[in-house]
Amino acid sequence: MEEKLLDLLAQYGYEGPNARILPEKYSDFTEELNQFYFVYGVDGLFTDFTDRAVAFLQLAN
Numbered sequence: 001m002e003e004k005l006l007d008l009l010a011q012y013g014y015e016g017p018n019a020r021i022l023p024e025k026y027s028d029f030t031e032e033l034n035q036f037y038f039v040y041g042v043d044g045l046f047t048d049f050t051d052r053a054v055a056f057l058q059l060a061n
Contacts, residue, residue, distance in 0.1 A: 030052075030056060033045075033053060033056045034056075037056075038060075
């Protein structure tokens with residue numbers, strides 16, 4: 001599982017709603033954040049849109 005997750009991170013990264021590449025299974029950046037934080041259970045991530053990731057987590061709590 002961890003190896004698969006790392007492959008996804010390397011391939012797609014986190015560049016927000018204006019990303020050059022967003023996996024087809026996510027309709028937007030928020031949906032992608034939800035998947036990684038709450039389904040995969042990651043502790044953190046790297047993104048060019050830290051403000052959006054922080055706001056997402058604040059609203060989720």
